Amino acid sequence: MDRKKIKARLELEDGSVFHGYSFGAQKSVAGEVVFNTSMMGYPESLTDPSYYGQILVLTYPLVGNYGIPESKLVDGLDEWFESDGIKITGLIVSEYSFDYSHWSACKSLGDWLVEHNVPALYGIDTRMLTKRLRDEGTMLGRMLFFTDELDFYDPNKINLVEQVSIKEPVEYGSGDRKVVLIDCGCKDNIIRSLIQRDIKVKRVPWNYDFSAEEYDGLFITNGPGDPKMCHETINNVKKALEGRKPIFGICLGNQLLSLAAGADTYKLKFGHRSQNQPCVEVGTKRCYITSQNHGFAVDGRTLPEGWEPWFVNANDGTNEGIRHVTKPFMSVQFHPEAAPGPVDTGILFDDFKRMLL
Secondary structure, three states: OOOOOOOEEEEEEEOEEEEEEEOOOOOOOOEEEEEEEEOOOOHHHHHHHHHOOEEEEEEEEEOOOEEEEEEOOOOOOOOOOOOOOOOOEEEOOOEEEEOOOOEEEOOOOOHHHHHHOOOOOEEEOOOHHHHHHHHHOOEEEEEEEEOOOOOOOOOOHHOOOHHHHOOOOEEEEEOOEEEEEEEOOOOHHHHHHHHHEEEEEEEOOOOOOOOOOOOOOEEEOOOOHHHOOOOHHOOOOOOOOOOOOOOEEEEEOOOOOOOOHEEEEEEEEEEEEEEEEEEEEEOOEEEEEEEEEEEEEHHHHHHOOOOOEEEEOOOEEEEEOOOOOOOOEEEEEEOOOOOOOOOOOEEEEEEEHHHHH
């Protein structure tokens, strides 16, 4: 790609301005600015639908050094990515590596961003920027090129799930147990984790009425934005709670299951976005290191009778999972399928499969 330095800037709603140089599309954008502390996995993170509407700050000092792999479909899903394209609104890094090297790479991160018309800046003090977001909380921001002007935009005021969910049902796998998967912005590795366990998956849109479907279990996926925007999903899950078929939710799925059960959710100050969040299982005191990406959380104090906290974040005490006392309903705030890793909690997919038998 062209190494000519094109200047641009990131402006936050508090008046802060950070100047940098372009290595993606030269396009002004606005969104919610969030940070991720992971040390690797930018191809997976950039294609995670949970980041839809957000300007992502990667705190790792050098980004782009292992390039981007070639797209390759396996079982109807891309082998290397978490969706069918880049889902972030913009990218901010400290240093960008123009020279990449990896056995799987076929292009640079910058060229990939240009292909998808997504802007990116390097040369910004991401440590200072992250400290500001941590202290002040997640803020709205805009990436501006040349003399462009653009209003701030709050993506959480619209139903982002509707934007990233599929439009028509799709089936994967050929197992003897069938799961209806509500796609709220599903990471593909969730589906891979299910079909690898010989589970047939019917992936349906976020507002799909599955009450007439024949299935063995229900799965509620991750996704972007405020869970309270998903009224139709919540109502459909409420109907499922009247029965006894197993239910498993991940990330946004944890929040949607909680809302359907009668609990409440709230927006976190700056969210959890990393690969190193410690979660303690209630009762056993076992601690797992987890991958996370969410800006909202369940208020564990509002869980109704019959429900109990399952996991708690060891750093800030926030809820990381719930389960029903007598019925096979459970959900977690973290990502057991973890792409990028770790996959310490992948055993929860095995637990879910056993519930289907």
